[in-house]
Amino acid sequence: MLKPIEWDDEKKELILIDQRKLPHKLEYFICRSYKDVAYAIKEMVVRGAPAIGISAGYGLALAEIYGDNIYKAYETLKNTRPTAVNLFWALDRCLKAYKEGKNILDEAKKIHKEDIETNKKIGKIGEKIIDDGDNILTHCNAGALATSMYGTALSVIRFAHYNGKNIFVIVDETRPRLQGAKLTAFELKYENIPFRVITDNTAGFLMSLGKVDKIVVGTDRILKDGTVYNKIGTYSLAILAKYHNIPFYVAAPLSTFDLKSKEDDIVIEERDEKEVAYIDGVRIVPEGVRCYNYAFDKTPPNLITGIITEKGIIKPNEKEIMSLFD
Numbered sequence: 001m002l003k004p005i006e007w008d009d010e011k012k013e014l015i016l017i018d019q020r021k022l023p024h025k026l027e028y029f030i031c032r033s034y035k036d037v038a039y040a041i042k043e044m045v046v047r048g049a050p051a052i053g054i055s056a057g058y059g060l061a062l063a064e065i066y067g068d069n070i071y072k073a074y075e076t077l078k079n080t081r082p083t084a085v086n087l088f089w090a091l092d093r094c095l096k097a098y099k100e101g102k103n104i105l106d107e108a109k110k111i112h113k114e115d116i117e118t119n120k121k122i123g124k125i126g127e128k129i130i131d132d133g134d135n136i137l138t139h140c141n142a143g144a145l146a147t148s149m150y151g152t153a154l155s156v157i158r159f160a161h162y163n164g165k166n167i168f169v170i171v172d173e174t175r176p177r178l179q180g181a182k183l184t185a186f187e188l189k190y191e192n193i194p195f196r197v198i199t200d201n202t203a204g205f206l207m208s209l210g211k212v213d214k215i216v217v218g219t220d221r222i223l224k225d226g227t228v229y230n231k232i233g234t235y236s237l238a239i240l241a242k243y244h245n246i247p248f249y250v251a252a253p254l255s256t257f258d259l260k261s262k263e264d265d266i267v268i269e270e271r272d273e274k275e276v277a278y279i280d281g282v283r284i285v286p287e288g289v290r291c292y293n294y295a296f297d298k299t300p301p302n303l304i305t306g307i308i309t310e311k312g313i314i315k316p317n318e319k320e321i322m323s324l325f326d
């Protein structure tokens, strides 16, 4: 089983799979300071909402271990990526522990351990929506690599497969960073789950042919009203799903819910235009041409069939969301 994040207690190091190198090379990126962790999050050595949160927790622990200013480290880690709420959730939890005189490392380890259990629950609960013979489309990478283990959307797919359901996965390549083509494909191949990769613009055509039975994606943030922020392209998929009457599910742990913010508060990350202009180091648009590079988009609740959490499957509305936190 892939473990993208590991803590070495002896060496006091955070060991991350360098996701920039996958699928061709399985290399590790060692973090020995909170600054290394901040770099790793910003540059997407580690990515995916829960994985970013867990790593940031260890980052703050490294700051404590090496006697750095905790508040400065907190700010640096907080300013790495703006959209995934798990980053702020984990940092706030670790800072609270610190203020209560507890050890930050213990809290970071707790977050890490809890995430494994949570993802397992999401998979076991969520796999019930999958029928034998389903073709399931997924976007980006919401797998083990985006979390501690199992993943969220991919945990649902994994457990359907583990339970003997005959499933087939359709993987959106997910331009520009190709998390689908590179990371989800790497995970599914590793697990021998049948799949094919498609270009993002093939999804609608496959739906029109009746070749998509269900869509399951992850998310970076869910608001109280059920609005879902996820990898750019999710919104288009949800609209296509509605048109073709295909169930559209979002899988997420409770740590991805943001009960405080409103839509206007959310910053959609805009990354370097070069990520669009170049593919694997080769420029594909003419010199001097500008590109849009929004990393995430926003999907309204009326396009979402259900949200799969570790506490059950709910409808995307305030009443059901709030009931998760009772």
Ligand code: MRU
Pocket (backbone or CB within 6 Å): 047, 048, 049, 050, 084, 139, 140, 141, 142, 143, 146, 147, 151, 152, 153, 179, 217, 218, 219, 220, 230, 231, 232, 295
């Ligand atoms: O830019 P990334 O690769 O960090 O974006 C990841 C996603 O959008 C995932 O779908 C989301 O974080 C959920 S991961 C379980």
